[in-house]
Amino acid sequence: MSPLQRFRIAIVLIAVVILGGTAGYSIIENRSFLDSLYMSIITISTVGFKEVWELSKSGRIFTICLILSSISVATYGLTVISSFIIEGHFRQIGRRRRMETKINRIRGHYIVCGEGIVAEQVVEELKKAKVPFIIVCRDYKSFEENLERSELKRSEELLYVEGDPTNDEVLKKAKVQDAKGLIACLASDTDNLFVTLSARSLNPRLKIVAQAREEVSQGKMLKAGADNVISPEVIGGRRMASIILRPTVVSFLDIMTRGEKDVTLRLEEVKIPKGSPLVGKSISEAEIRRQTGTLVVAIKDKKTDTIVYTPPPSSVLKEGDILLVLGEEEGISKLYKLCRVE
Numbered sequence: 001m002s003p004l005q006r007f008r009i010a011i012v013l014i015a016v017v018i019l020g021g022t023a024g025y026s027i028i029e030n031r032s033f034l035d036s037l038y039m040s041i042i043t044i045s046t047v048g049f050k051e052v053w054e055l056s057k058s059g060r061i062f063t064i065c066l067i068l069s070s071i072s073v074a075t076y077g078l079t080v081i082s083s084f085i086i087e088g089h090f091r092q093i094g095r096r097r098r099m100e101t102k103i104n105r106i107r108g109h110y111i112v113c114g115e116g117i118v119a120e121q122v123v124e125e126l127k128k129a130k131v132p133f134i135i136v137c138r139d140y141k142s143f144e145e146n147l148e149r150s151e152l153k154r155s156e157e158l159l160y161v162e163g164d165p166t167n168d169e170v171l172k173k174a175k176v177q178d179a180k181g182l183i184a185c186l187a188s189d190t191d192n193l194f195v196t197l198s199a200r201s202l203n204p205r206l207k208i209v210a211q212a213r214e215e216v217s218q219g220k221m222l223k224a225g226a227d228n229v230i231s232p233e234v235i236g237g238r239r240m241a242s243i244i245l246r247p248t249v250v251s252f253l254d255i256m257t258r259g260e261k262d263v264t265l266r267l268e269e270v271k272i273p274k275g276s277p278l279v280g281k282s283i284s285e286a287e288i289r290r291q292t293g294t295l296v297v298a299i300k301d302k303k304t305d306t307i308v309y310t311p312p313p314s315s316v317l318k319e320g321d322i323l324l325v326l327g328e329e330e331g332i333s334k335l336y337k338l339c340r341v342e
Contacts, residue, residue: 010077017044017073021066029059044070103159107178109133113165113195114185115143118211118232122183123158134174135160166194171202181207184226189217193224200225267297268332270323276339284313292334294327 021040025031031039031053039051043066055063109132112122119137126133137143140162163170165186176182182199184192192210199206210226212218218229242250253267272278278286283296298309302320317323325335 006080010080013073014077017066017070021070024062024066025059028062029053029056040066043067044074099159103134103161103173103175106132106134106159106175108180109175109178111136111171111174111176111179111182111199112185113137113182113192114187114211115139115146116185116187118185119143119183120146122185133159134179136165136170136174137162138164166191166198168198168202171195171198176202176206179203179206181209184208184210186211189214189221193217193221196221196224196226265326265328266332267324267326269300270325270332270335270339272317272319272321272323272339274319276319278317278339279319280316282314282316283311286317286338288323288325288335288338291338292327293331294325294335296323297326298324300324 018037018040021044022033022036025036025039026033029036035053043063110126111134112119112126113136114122115137119135120143123133123135135143135158137160140160143160144158161170161174163173165171165184176199182195184195184199186192186195189212192212196208196210199208208226209228209230210221212221212229212231213233215231218231221229239250278288288294288296296311298307299311299315299317300307300322302318302322307324308315323335325332327335
C-alpha cells in the first residue's frame with residue numbers, strides 16, 4: 001500500500017470516528033448536532049473539558065467505547081500523517097500536480113517510450129536540444145535512479161507518465177494527439193511494434209522512430225506506421241568499423257553533433273516556414289552566411305524529398321525546405337530568427 005493510500009485511510013478513519021461519535025450522542029442523549037459534535041471532539045481529543053450535559057448511563061458507556069476506539073485511530077492517524085509529511089509526500093504530490101498542469105498545456109512535444117540505456121541517451125539529447133518532451137515508462141522511479149547515476153542528473157523539469165506505453169490510454173495521458181514525434185525504444189520489439197501501432201492510430205501526423213533488435217521486426221514496424229526504424233546493434237557495428245577506417249571523420253561528426261571537446265559548432269536543421277522572408281530568395285540573396293555566420297551544407301526539398309548537398313549560391317529557397325547548416329549556437333539562433341515569419 002502506498003503512503004498516499006495510507007494517508008487517505010487515516011483521514012477517513014478519523015472522520016468516521018468523529019461522525020460516529022456525533023451520531024451516537026445525538027441518538028443516545030437526544031442532543032443537537034452542534035452539542036453532539038462538540039462533545040465528540042472534546043472526548044476524542046481528550047482535552048479534559050467539562051461535559052456539555054450530565055451523561056446518562058448509556059452515554060457514559062458510549063463515551064468509554066468512543067475513547068478506546070479514538071485512541072487506536074488517533075495513534076494510527078498521527079503515525080501515518082507524520083510519516084507522510086516527514087517523508088516529503090506532500091512535496092511529491094505538489095510536484096506531481098504541477099507536472100500534470102504542464103502536461104495538460106504542452107503542445108508540439110516529443111514522447112520517449114522506454115526505460116533502458118537507449119531511452120536515457122534519447123532524453124539526454126532532447127534536453128541538450130531544449131525541446132519539450134514527455135517520458136513514458138512502466139517504472140519511472142527506476143528510470144530516474146539510472147539518470148542520477150549517468151551524466152544526466154535528476155531534474156524536476158522532466159515530465160513523465162508512468163504506465164504501460166503499449167496502452168492507448170497511457171499514450172493519451174502523454175498528449176500523443178498533440179505531439180510532434182515519438183521514439184519507441186522499449187526492450188522488446190513486440191512492445192515497440194504495439195506502441196507504433198497505437199501511436200499511429202491516435203495521431204496520423206506523428207513522426208515515429210522505433211527501435212528494432214531483430215531484422216525481421218524492421219519491416220513490420222514500417223508497415224505498422226513507423227517513419228524510421230533503428231537497430232542499435234547495426235548502428236553500433238557500423239560505427240565501430242567507421243572508427244577503424246575513418247577515425248577523423250567520426251571524431252569530427254561527434255564534435256559537430258554532440259558538442260564534445262568544448263566546441264560550439266553544431267550541425268542543425270532549420271525548416272523554412274510559410275511566409276518566411278527567405279522564401280523565393282537564393283542563398284546569396286538571403287545572405288545567410290554574412291548575417292548568421294552559418295554554412296548551408298545541404299537543402300532538403302519538401303516536394304521531391306531529395307537532398308542537394310553543397311548547394312550553389314544561386315539555389316532558390318522554397319517554403320518547407322529544410323536547411324542543413326553548420327555553425328555556432330548563436331549563429332543558428334540568428335538563422336531561426338531570420339527564417340521566422342514577422
